[in-house]
Amino acid sequence: xxxxxxxxxxxxxxxxxxxxxxxxxxxxxxxxxxxxxxxxxxxxxxxxxxxxxxxxxxxxxxxxxxxxxxxxxxxxxxxxxxxxxxxxxxxxxxxxxxxxxxxxxxxxxxxxxxxxxxxxxxxxxxxxxxxxxxxxxxxxxxxxxxxxxxxxxxxxxxxxxxxxxxxxx
Amino acid sequence: xxxxxxxxxxxxxxxxxxxxxxxxxxxxxxxxxxxxxxxxxxxxxxxxxxxxxxxxxxxxxxxxxxxxxxxxxxxxxxx
Numbered sequence: 072x073x074x075x076x077x078x079x080x081x082x083x084x085x086x087x088x089x090x091x092x093x094x095x096x097x098x099x100x101x102x103x104x105x106x107x108x109x110x111x112x113x114x115x116x117x118x119x120x121x122x123x124x125x126x127x128x129x130x131x132x133x134x135x136x137x138x139x140x141x142x143x144x145x146x147x148x149x150x151x152x153x154x155x156x157x158x159x160x161x162x163x164x165x166x167x168x169x170x171x172x173x174x175x176x177x178x179x180x181x182x183x184x185x186x187x188x189x190x191x192x193x194x195x196x197x198x199x200x201x202x203x204x205x206x207x208x209x210x211x212x213x214x215x216x217x218x219x220x221x222x223x224x225x226x227x228x229x230x231x232x233x234x235x236x237x238x239x240x
Numbered sequence: 241x242x243x244x245x246x247x248x249x250x251x252x253x254x255x256x257x258x259x260x261x262x263x264x265x266x267x268x269x270x271x272x273x274x275x276x277x278x279x280x281x282x283x284x285x286x287x288x289x290x291x292x293x294x295x296x297x298x299x300x301x302x303x304x305x306x307x308x309x310x311x312x313x314x315x316x317x318x319x
Contacts (some may be wrong), residue, residue: 091269091310093310093311132311133271133308133311133312133313133314133315134311134314134315136311142311144310146269171309171310171311173306173309173310175268175306
Protein backbone atom coordinates (compact mmCIF):
# COMPACT_ATOMS: atom_id res chain seq x y z
CA UNK A 72 0.00 0.00 0.00
CA UNK A 73 1.27 3.42 -0.90
CA UNK A 74 0.67 5.04 2.41
CA UNK A 75 2.61 8.15 3.26
CA UNK A 76 4.38 7.83 6.53
CA UNK A 77 5.30 10.87 8.52
CA UNK A 78 8.95 11.60 8.93
CA UNK A 79 8.72 10.77 12.59
CA UNK A 80 7.73 7.26 11.76
CA UNK A 81 10.66 6.63 9.50
CA UNK A 82 13.37 6.64 12.13
CA UNK A 83 13.58 4.16 14.95
CA UNK A 84 10.35 5.36 16.45
CA UNK A 85 7.13 3.74 17.26
CA UNK A 86 3.82 4.83 18.58
CA UNK A 87 2.34 3.51 21.74
CA UNK A 88 -1.36 2.86 21.77
CA UNK A 89 -3.86 1.57 24.20
CA UNK A 90 -7.13 0.02 23.31
CA UNK A 91 -10.17 -1.00 25.27
CA UNK A 92 -12.51 -3.56 23.83
CA UNK A 93 -15.80 -4.51 25.34
CA UNK A 94 -16.96 -8.04 24.64
CA UNK A 95 -20.48 -9.34 24.92
CA UNK A 96 -21.07 -10.78 28.42
CA UNK A 97 -21.62 -14.32 27.15
CA UNK A 98 -18.15 -14.48 25.62
CA UNK A 99 -16.19 -17.54 26.76
CA UNK A 100 -12.52 -17.89 27.58
CA UNK A 101 -12.08 -19.79 24.33
CA UNK A 102 -13.50 -16.88 22.36
CA UNK A 103 -11.10 -14.52 24.07
CA UNK A 104 -8.18 -16.80 23.21
CA UNK A 105 -9.25 -16.77 19.56
CA UNK A 106 -9.41 -12.98 19.57
CA UNK A 107 -6.00 -12.82 21.23
CA UNK A 108 -4.49 -15.06 18.60
CA UNK A 109 -5.95 -13.06 15.72
CA UNK A 110 -4.68 -9.78 17.17
CA UNK A 111 -1.24 -11.24 17.84
CA UNK A 112 -1.11 -12.54 14.26
CA UNK A 113 -1.84 -9.06 13.01
CA UNK A 114 0.84 -7.60 15.24
CA UNK A 115 3.37 -10.07 13.90
CA UNK A 116 2.54 -9.13 10.35
CA UNK A 117 2.54 -5.38 10.95
CA UNK A 118 5.60 -5.40 13.20
CA UNK A 119 3.79 -4.30 16.28
CA UNK A 120 4.33 -5.55 19.78
CA UNK A 121 1.83 -6.20 22.51
CA UNK A 122 3.06 -4.72 25.77
CA UNK A 123 0.20 -5.55 28.06
CA UNK A 124 -3.13 -7.24 28.05
CA UNK A 125 -5.49 -7.08 30.97
CA UNK A 126 -8.89 -8.45 31.58
CA UNK A 127 -10.99 -6.22 33.78
CA UNK A 128 -13.67 -8.83 34.07
CA UNK A 129 -17.36 -8.75 33.45
CA UNK A 130 -18.61 -5.35 34.47
CA UNK A 131 -21.77 -3.38 34.41
CA UNK A 132 -21.88 -0.91 31.56
CA UNK A 133 -22.87 2.67 32.29
CA UNK A 134 -25.46 2.42 29.54
CA UNK A 135 -26.64 -0.34 27.24
CA UNK A 136 -24.37 -1.10 24.33
CA UNK A 137 -25.99 -3.14 21.57
CA UNK A 138 -28.61 -4.14 24.09
CA UNK A 139 -26.08 -5.48 26.59
CA UNK A 140 -26.05 -4.23 30.13
CA UNK A 141 -22.80 -5.93 30.99
CA UNK A 142 -19.60 -6.44 29.13
CA UNK A 143 -16.18 -8.00 29.47
CA UNK A 144 -13.46 -5.40 29.31
CA UNK A 145 -10.11 -6.12 27.70
CA UNK A 146 -7.34 -3.58 27.93
CA UNK A 147 -4.49 -3.75 25.43
CA UNK A 148 -1.34 -1.69 25.24
CA UNK A 149 0.88 -2.05 22.22
CA UNK A 150 3.53 -0.48 19.99
CA UNK A 151 2.97 -0.11 16.31
CA UNK A 152 2.13 2.13 13.41
CA UNK A 153 -1.19 3.59 12.42
CA UNK A 154 -1.66 0.88 9.81
CA UNK A 155 -1.66 -1.68 12.57
CA UNK A 156 -4.31 0.26 14.46
CA UNK A 157 -6.46 0.49 11.36
CA UNK A 158 -6.10 -3.27 10.84
CA UNK A 159 -6.94 -4.08 14.44
CA UNK A 160 -9.98 -1.84 14.37
CA UNK A 161 -11.10 -3.53 11.17
CA UNK A 162 -10.71 -6.88 12.87
CA UNK A 163 -12.70 -5.67 15.87
CA UNK A 164 -15.55 -4.62 13.63
CA UNK A 165 -15.60 -8.10 12.12
CA UNK A 166 -15.69 -10.00 15.40
CA UNK A 167 -19.27 -10.11 16.55
CA UNK A 168 -18.38 -10.61 20.20
CA UNK A 169 -16.82 -7.18 20.31
CA UNK A 170 -19.55 -4.71 21.11
CA UNK A 171 -17.36 -1.64 21.53
CA UNK A 172 -13.72 -0.74 20.98
CA UNK A 173 -11.69 2.40 21.40
CA UNK A 174 -8.03 2.88 20.64
CA UNK A 175 -6.05 5.83 21.91
CA UNK A 176 -2.60 7.13 21.10
CA UNK A 177 -0.65 7.27 24.35
CA UNK A 178 2.66 8.46 23.00
CA UNK A 179 3.59 9.24 19.40
CA UNK A 180 7.30 9.09 19.94
CA UNK A 181 8.54 5.96 21.65
CA UNK A 182 11.84 4.23 21.24
CA UNK A 183 10.90 0.55 20.99
CA UNK A 184 13.94 -0.44 23.04
CA UNK A 185 12.71 1.64 25.94
CA UNK A 186 9.75 -0.71 26.26
CA UNK A 187 11.45 -4.04 26.76
CA UNK A 188 8.57 -5.93 28.25
CA UNK A 189 6.14 -7.81 26.11
CA UNK A 190 3.24 -9.97 27.04
CA UNK A 191 3.97 -13.40 28.44
CA UNK A 192 2.02 -16.56 27.87
CA UNK A 193 0.91 -16.45 31.46
CA UNK A 194 -0.56 -12.99 31.11
CA UNK A 195 -2.41 -14.09 28.01
CA UNK A 196 -3.95 -16.95 29.90
CA UNK A 197 -4.86 -14.68 32.77
CA UNK A 198 -6.56 -12.31 30.38
CA UNK A 199 -8.63 -15.15 29.01
CA UNK A 200 -10.06 -16.02 32.41
CA UNK A 201 -13.30 -14.21 33.02
CA UNK A 202 -14.11 -12.85 36.42
CA UNK A 203 -17.41 -11.36 37.30
CA UNK A 204 -17.68 -8.11 39.14
CA UNK A 205 -21.40 -8.14 39.50
CA UNK A 206 -21.27 -6.30 42.77
CA UNK A 207 -19.30 -3.25 41.81
CA UNK A 208 -20.33 0.26 42.55
CA UNK A 209 -22.33 1.12 45.60
CA UNK A 210 -24.88 3.19 43.73
CA UNK A 211 -26.12 0.21 41.75
CA UNK A 212 -27.11 -1.65 44.82
CA UNK A 213 -30.76 -0.59 44.95
CA UNK A 214 -31.40 -1.53 41.35
CA UNK A 215 -29.71 -4.86 41.30
CA UNK A 216 -32.30 -7.41 42.47
CA UNK A 217 -34.91 -6.49 39.88
CA UNK A 218 -32.37 -6.57 37.19
CA UNK A 219 -31.01 -10.09 37.37
CA UNK A 220 -34.04 -11.73 35.73
CA UNK A 221 -34.44 -9.01 33.15
CA UNK A 222 -30.87 -9.28 32.18
CA UNK A 223 -31.03 -12.79 30.81
CA UNK A 224 -34.09 -12.09 28.74
CA UNK A 225 -32.51 -9.00 27.30
CA UNK A 226 -29.34 -10.78 26.39
CA UNK A 227 -31.09 -13.63 24.66
CA UNK A 228 -32.95 -11.15 22.50
CA UNK A 229 -29.86 -9.21 21.78
CA UNK A 230 -28.00 -12.28 20.60
CA UNK A 231 -30.59 -12.91 17.94
CA UNK A 232 -30.58 -9.38 16.64
CA UNK A 233 -26.91 -8.81 16.71
CA UNK A 234 -26.23 -10.38 13.34
CA UNK A 235 -28.74 -8.05 11.71
CA UNK A 236 -26.96 -5.07 13.14
CA UNK A 237 -23.75 -6.25 11.59
CA UNK A 238 -25.28 -6.41 8.14
CA UNK A 239 -26.51 -2.86 8.27
CA UNK A 240 -23.10 -1.53 9.05
CA UNK B 241 -25.19 56.51 40.25
CA UNK B 242 -21.92 54.86 40.89
CA UNK B 243 -22.86 52.80 43.89
CA UNK B 244 -25.98 51.11 42.50
CA UNK B 245 -24.30 47.77 42.12
CA UNK B 246 -24.59 45.25 44.88
CA UNK B 247 -21.31 44.76 46.64
CA UNK B 248 -19.64 41.64 45.30
CA UNK B 249 -18.68 39.10 47.86
CA UNK B 250 -15.48 37.18 47.45
CA UNK B 251 -15.16 33.82 49.06
CA UNK B 252 -12.07 31.74 49.44
CA UNK B 253 -10.25 31.45 46.13
CA UNK B 254 -10.71 27.96 44.71
CA UNK B 255 -7.60 26.05 43.77
CA UNK B 256 -7.33 23.59 40.93
CA UNK B 257 -7.24 20.13 42.47
CA UNK B 258 -4.78 18.81 39.90
CA UNK B 259 -2.38 21.72 40.29
CA UNK B 260 -2.49 21.41 44.06
CA UNK B 261 -1.82 17.68 44.10
CA UNK B 262 0.16 16.30 41.22
CA UNK B 263 -0.22 12.72 42.35
CA UNK B 264 -3.80 12.78 41.07
CA UNK B 265 -3.69 11.82 37.42
CA UNK B 266 -6.49 12.54 35.00
CA UNK B 267 -7.24 9.21 33.40
CA UNK B 268 -10.29 8.08 31.48
CA UNK B 269 -9.80 4.59 32.93
CA UNK B 270 -10.56 5.84 36.41
CA UNK B 271 -14.26 6.76 36.42
CA UNK B 272 -14.31 6.89 40.21
CA UNK B 273 -12.13 9.95 40.19
CA UNK B 274 -13.90 11.59 37.24
CA UNK B 275 -17.23 11.14 38.90
CA UNK B 276 -16.59 14.05 41.24
CA UNK B 277 -16.46 16.36 38.21
CA UNK B 278 -19.86 15.50 36.79
CA UNK B 279 -23.31 16.10 38.17
CA UNK B 280 -25.63 13.35 39.31
CA UNK B 281 -27.15 13.50 35.87
CA UNK B 282 -23.76 12.84 34.35
CA UNK B 283 -23.11 16.31 32.97
CA UNK B 284 -19.70 17.89 33.32
CA UNK B 285 -19.41 20.53 36.02
CA UNK B 286 -17.97 23.83 34.72
CA UNK B 287 -14.56 24.80 35.97
CA UNK B 288 -15.91 28.04 37.42
CA UNK B 289 -17.67 25.88 39.98
CA UNK B 290 -15.04 23.24 40.63
CA UNK B 291 -12.15 25.69 40.38
CA UNK B 292 -10.19 23.50 37.97
CA UNK B 293 -7.72 25.47 35.87
CA UNK B 294 -8.21 25.73 32.12
CA UNK B 295 -5.48 23.28 31.18
CA UNK B 296 -6.69 20.63 33.55
CA UNK B 297 -10.33 21.22 32.70
CA UNK B 298 -9.44 20.52 29.09
CA UNK B 299 -7.79 17.20 29.81
CA UNK B 300 -10.53 16.41 32.28
CA UNK B 301 -13.26 16.91 29.71
CA UNK B 302 -11.34 14.75 27.24
CA UNK B 303 -11.04 12.04 29.86
CA UNK B 304 -14.73 12.20 30.67
CA UNK B 305 -15.65 11.96 27.00
CA UNK B 306 -13.37 8.98 26.52
CA UNK B 307 -14.72 7.35 29.60
CA UNK B 308 -18.23 7.73 28.23
CA UNK B 309 -17.20 6.13 24.95
CA UNK B 310 -16.25 2.89 26.64
CA UNK B 311 -19.31 2.87 28.89
CA UNK B 312 -17.36 3.46 32.08
CA UNK B 313 -19.37 6.63 32.64
CA UNK B 314 -22.88 7.50 31.51
CA UNK B 315 -23.74 10.09 28.89
CA UNK B 316 -26.92 10.89 30.77
CA UNK B 317 -28.60 9.53 33.86
CA UNK B 318 -32.36 9.40 33.59
CA UNK B 319 -34.53 8.81 36.59
